[in-house]
Amino acid sequence: MTATTMEGARVVVTGGAGFIGSHLCESLIAQGCSVICVDNMSTGDPENLAEVERSPRFRLVQADVTEPFTVDQPVDHVVHLASPASPLDYLRMPLETLRVGSAGTENALRVAVAHRARFVLASTSEVYGDPAQHPQLESYWGNVNPVGPRAVYDEAKRYAEALTAAYRRTLGADTAIARLFNSFGPRMRRNDGRIVPTFIDQALTGRPLTINGSGEQTRSLCYVDDTVRGLLALMCSSVPGPVNIGATQELSVREIAELIAREVGVELRTVSQCLPVDEPGRRCPDIEAARTQLGWKPEMHVAEGLRRTLEWWSTAYAGGTPSRMDTASEVV
Structure with missing residues (x-):
């Protein structure tokens, strides 16, 4: 994607003060776009x-x-990222998570339709649940427990996908669905x-790293810059997805724990705890559709991404007190 691909575009980003959303806003501003960020700050951070607030082409609207x-x-363009994504957040705000996946998605879709704008839904690998297929293809319907504690997030995103597809079929809306896997990075x-x-945080504060179950469950870590490039590629395409x-x-x-301990420079110490209900056993995407339809693939190696994350962390949390995190779940 060239630096001028999005130049002059006017983009609404819901959830733009969050982890991925803020990186997307920053990239859009750098490419010459005008950005309206809509966020209620329930999990976002001003x-x-x-950086982007210094630009005259950026506007923050604090709204639900x-x-x-x-x-x-x-x-x-309208990019709908608004939603709690961390298990700690959506388990703390179950009803809010369901509402943002349902009413929030429809409100964002209505804005897109009113302006004849392209709508991109940031969905999640969680729609696959604890997958019986590996790696996960977009054609796989998933293995989700609809009444388990994680369902408030899983089913909210599955409903958001169904709603987005219905707007496309029924109203001819220009929509796309991105299923984001395991993003990590600064912020x-x-x-x-x-x-x-x-x-x-546990490694830097001298605590053992908490591992759920055996630690043999798998994840695939995608650096946030690569995730944002994927979203931009989908925005600039006519591909409906899901992708x-x-x-x-x-x-x-366990391998992720070893890698982080090595990058931090500490001896690995771990403590085991029970596996949370419905935590996926394996998680890895098939990205052939993204490669062929969007010309996208991840470029950042995990180790380099962790180094960049640690560099940011040392500044952002310098002198901070240890947090009270006792659990680790998957990155969405």
Whole structure:
């Protein structure tokens, strides 16, 4: 993708103050876009937007997308990222998570339809649940427990996908679905509860790394810059998706713990705890659709991505007190 591909485009990003959303806003501004970020800050952080807020082409609207909203200027793209994504967050806010996946998605779709804008839903690998297929293809319907504790996130995203597809079929809306796998990088909160920030924080503060179950369950870690490139490629295309956006290097949880301890420079010490209900055993995308339809593939090696994350961490949390994270789950 060239630096001028998105130049001049006007983009609404819901959830733009979050981890991935803030990186997307930053990339869009760098490419010459005008960006309206809509976020209620329930899991976002205004500090994530410190750089982009200096741009006259950026506007932050603090609002809850589960309530109808309008945009008073032309819009070319709407990217719907708003949702709790960390297990600690969506288990703490189950009803809010369901509402943002349902009412929030429809409100964002309505804005896109009103402006005849391209709509991109940031869905998740969680729609595959604890998959019986490996690696996961977009054609796989998943293995999700609809009444388990994780269902508030899994089913919210599955409903959001169904709603997006229905708007495309029924109203002719220009929509696309991205299924994001295991993103990590700078701006993840230290008390986020997902595997990379949890292990980094524990390693840096001299605590043992908590491993759920045997630690043989697998994840594939995609650096946030690669995730954003995938979203941009989908935005600039006419591909409806769903399209998997993620890395294909499959690592066990124990291997991730070993890698982070090595990058931090500490001896690996671990403590085991019970496997959470419905935690996936294997997670790795098939990205052939992204390769062939979008010309996208991840470029950042996991070790280099972790080094960059640690560099950011040392500045962002310098002098901070240890967090109270006791659990690690998968990165979404």
